[in-house]
Structures are given as structure tokens and as C-alpha cells.
Amino acid sequence: MVNFEIARKRMVQEQLVGRGITTPRLLDVFQKVPRHLFVQEAMAVQAYSDGPLPIGEKQTISQPYIVALMTDLLELTSKDHVLEIGTGSGYQTAILASLVRRVWTIERIRPLAMQARKVLDTLHLLNVNIKVGDGTLGWPEEGPFDAILVTAGAPAIPETLAAQLVPGGRLVIPVGDEANQTLLRIRKAADGTLSQETGIGCRFVPLIGQQGWQLNS
Numbered sequence: 001m002v003n004f005e006i007a008r009k010r011m012v013q014e015q016l017v018g019r020g021i022t023t024p025r026l027l028d029v030f031q032k033v034p035r036h037l038f039v040q041e042a043m044a045v046q047a048y049s050d051g052p053l054p055i056g057e058k059q060t061i062s063q064p065y066i067v068a069l070m071t072d073l074l075e076l077t078s079k080d081h082v083l084e085i086g087t088g089s090g091y092q093t094a095i096l097a098s099l100v101r102r103v104w105t106i107e108r109i110r111p112l113a114m115q116a117r118k119v120l121d122t123l124h125l126l127n128v129n130i131k132v133g134d135g136t137l138g139w140p141e142e143g144p145f146d147a148i149l150v151t152a153g154a155p156a157i158p159e160t161l162a163a164q165l166v167p168g169g170r171l172v173i174p175v176g177d178e179a180n181q182t183l184l185r186i187r188k189a190a191d192g193t194l195s196q197e198t199g200i201g202c203r204f205v206p207l208i209g210q211q212g213w214q215l216n217s
């Protein structure tokens with residue numbers, strides 16, 4: 001039998017703190033959110049391992065360190081309104097929802113969105129709105145957002161998403177080809193100008209949509 005709390009503590013210390021994630025609020029949330037509930041039951045014993053895991057529908061739950069790094073790059077405050085593209089298992093959504101005022105999250109695969117909703121409800125994370133659709137178009141009716149996180153690999157920065165940031169807003173997104181991407185942070189200045197910082201190399205499943213990869217490319 002795995003003791004999930006101990007496994008989680010080890011994950012936080014070895015995979016996050018050990019790689020330079022030090023934001024106390026963030027570490028606290030990773031210590032609390034039960035990642036094993038976001039994977040299929042047979043995979044629960046691997047939930048705190050140092051890598052991505054399959055979640056069905058040919059999609060993955062990202063490596064804990066990548067989830068933490070992307071969250072850290074968003075520079076969130078407890079008052080923020082955040083848009084996430086690629087709900088997947090809902091684990092990253094749960095981390096965000098534990099840190100900010102409200103999260104809007106979009107997933108293109110309905111069964112994943114439904115399963116994520118179920119787990120988030122079980123955890124009483126009620127500050128989350130989930131929509132099934134093409135997240136590359138954003139959620140303009142609910143924006144603008146303080147922060148936007150894209151959890152699938154994009155060929156370029158979707159202009160629609162950058163347009164839905166408040167002045168001072170941050171967009172974190174992996175951009176590259178279908179095999180390898182670079183994590184980017186885009187900031188919108190008060191005058192609407194965008195600036196870009198480059199982070200680590202990474203490998204995500206593709207962002208499929210009007211401003212992402214086309215399904216048959």
C-alpha cells in the first residue's frame with residue numbers, strides 16, 4: 001500500500017524544491033492536492049512519480065515539476081482570474097483553483113472534461129468553470145484574464161489568447177513543433193505591448209484547434 005501523503009511530501013521535496021521551486025504558497029498547494037485522484041485507479045500508485053502519465057483519449061497528465069513550473073511562471077495572486085486551455089485530468093486546474101479567485105478551463109475532449117469536473121466537485125473546488133470546445137479561441141465572454149495557461153504544445157502564440165489578457169497579464173504556453181517545444185511567458189504591458197521570455201525545453205501533446213495544429217496535419 002502506498003501512503004499517498006508521504007509520496008506527495010517526497011514529490012514536493014525531491015521534484016519541486018530539489019529543482020528550485022521555492023514559492024511557499026505553491027509548495028503548500030502541491031502538498032495538499034491529491035494527484036492520485038486525477039489518474040485512473042490502476043495508475044494511482046504511480047501518481048507521484050517524476051513524469052507524465054496517460055489519462056486516456058491519447059492524452060496525458062503533465063509531470064508534477066512542469067505543472068509547478070508553469071504555475072510559478074504565471075505569478076498568481078489570490079485575486080486573479082485565470083483561463084486554462086487543456087483541462088485534461090483537471091490536476092493543473094485544481095492547483096490553479098486552490099491559488100486564485102476563479103478558473104475558467106477549456107477541454108476539447110468531452111469525456112476528459114466530464115471526468116475532471118467529477119474529481120474537482122469531489123474536492124469541493126467550486127470556483128472552476130469548465131467548457132468543452134476549442135480553447136485556442138479563448139473564452140472572450142468571461143475575459144479579460146489576469147493569467148492564461150496553455151497546457152498543450154502550440155505552433156505559435158494564439159493571437160486570440162494574447163488579446164484576452166488584462167494589461168499586466170501573463171500567458172504561459174509551450175511553443176514549437178509537434179515533438180519539442182519551449183516554454184514561453186508573454187507579458188502584456190499597460191499600453192498593450194507584448195514581451196516574451198523564453199524558458200526550458202518541454203514536450204506536450206499538441207494543441208489542436210483553429211489557432212493551433214490542424215487535426216490532419
Ligand code: SAM
Nearest residue numbers: 061086088089091092107108135151207208209
Ligand atoms: N493540464 C492537464 C492535466 O493537469 O492533466 C494536462 C493537459 S494535457 C497535457 C493537454 C490537454 O489539452 C489534453 O487533454 C488535450 O485534449 C487538450 N487540448 C488540446 N488542444 C486543445 C484545444 N484547442 N482546446 C482545449 N483543449 C485542448
